[in-house]
Amino acid sequence: MEKILGTDIVTQIGLIVRDIETTAKDYAEFLGQPVPPINPTGTYDKALTQYYGKPTEARAKLAFFHVNQNLDIELIEPDEKDSIWREFLEKRGEGVQHIAFNIRGMKETTAKLVDAGFPLTQKAEYVGGRYAYFNTFDKLKVDIELLENDSDL
Amino acid sequence: MEKILGTDIVTQIGLIVRDIETTAKDYAEFLGQPVPPINPTGTYDKALTQYYGKPTEARAKLAFFHVNQNLDIELIEPDEKDSIWREFLEKRGEGVQHIAFNIRGMKETTAKLVDAGFPLTQKAEYVGGRYAYFNTFDKLKVDIELLENDSDL
Numbered sequence: 001m002e003k004i005l006g007t008d009i010v011t012q013i014g015l016i017v018r019d020i021e022t023t024a025k026d027y028a029e030f031l032g033q034p035v036p037p038i039n040p041t042g043t044y045d046k047a048l049t050q051y052y053g054k055p056t057e058a059r060a061k062l063a064f065f066h067v068n069q070n071l072d073i074e075l076i077e078p079d080e081k082d083s084i085w086r087e088f089l090e091k092r093g094e095g096v097q098h099i100a101f102n103i104r105g106m107k108e109t110t111a112k113l114v115d116a117g118f119p120l121t122q123k124a125e126y127v128g129g130r131y132a133y134f135n136t137f138d139k140l141k142v143d144i145e146l147l148e149n150d151s152d153l
Numbered sequence: 154m155e156k157i158l159g160t161d162i163v164t165q166i167g168l169i170v171r172d173i174e175t176t177a178k179d180y181a182e183f184l185g186q187p188v189p190p191i192n193p194t195g196t197y198d199k200a201l202t203q204y205y206g207k208p209t210e211a212r213a214k215l216a217f218f219h220v221n222q223n224l225d226i227e228l229i230e231p232d233e234k235d236s237i238w239r240e241f242l243e244k245r246g247e248g249v250q251h252i253a254f255n256i257r258g259m260k261e262t263t264a265k266l267v268d269a270g271f272p273l274t275q276k277a278e279y280v281g282g283r284y285a286y287f288n289t290f291d292k293l294k295v296d297i298e299l300l301e302n303d304s305d306l
Contacts, residue, residue: 001181001185001186001187003184005185008184008185008186010166010220010221010224010226013163013166013249015295017294023292023294028154030293032161033154068162068164071221071224096248096294096295139179139183140176140180141248142248
């Protein structure tokens with residue numbers, strides 16, 4: 001059967017949180033792991049973040065916990081500016097916002113998903129790669145994120 | 154660091170859905186996997202389901218997609234009776250309800266979690282094992298499920 005993403009391996013569970021310092025500490029304690037570094041996403045000049053096709057200066061603070069082979073829990077604390085993260089927080093409150101897949105060929109895969117009826121909601125660059133979020137909620141009951149890392153290419 | 158569960162490996166992402174036949178088909182198409190079997194949870198005489206410490210005849214239909222080593226996406230369609238699944242659907246609508254961990258020593262681990270301030274919300278037996286849900290939402294922004302399989306003991 002054709003895999004629209006070229007993969008069916010889930011590599012991230014992404015949660016939107018209001019206070020990443022507190023939640024990262026609570027996860028660390030619960031999982032029995034060290035508190036991970038908490039880092040902001042890049043500024044617009046580096047990230048070139050697009051939200052519904054328009055530039056946004058929105059940023060988020062991120063923290064990662066490794067919870068299985070090739071699987072991370074990602075905590076995301078959005079700032080106040082317009083983003084898919086802020087939108088989720090305002091609509092649904094804290095909770096799981098996305099599952100992610102590592103893919104190759106962001107441009108081609110994005111075109112396939114859009115053709116299949118899944119709108120691109122946000123995309124940006126990060127050091128060593130790029131991400132894109134798609135609204136898959138109606139069908140999958142969670143949004144998806146694609147990650148393309150240059151080291152995988 | 155002490156792992157309260159004895160593990161930090163996430164083995165399930167559990168989603169509550171309204172129409173499991175449709176959503177299972179949509180996931181199968183999206184992932185490029187066959188449509189999995191959809192099976193009901195056991196009747197009360199076998200499952201002995203307890204919701205907040207009281208027997209409930211609530212059941213759910215379940216379907217599983219394998220999406221990484223030791224990681225499944227679980228779709229759950231609750232029936233109308235009182236359950237943690239129905240509670241989630243009514244409070245938050247469709248979406249990711251839990252992440253699960255496979256543990257050994259359900260009784261001891263349950264006691265540890267309750268002591269740590271995470272209430273046991275629902276538990277039951279299934280063929281070959283047992284599960285328990287805990288309200289971890291305040292701290293982890295998602296509930297957790299423990300799974301104990303007799304084959305792992």
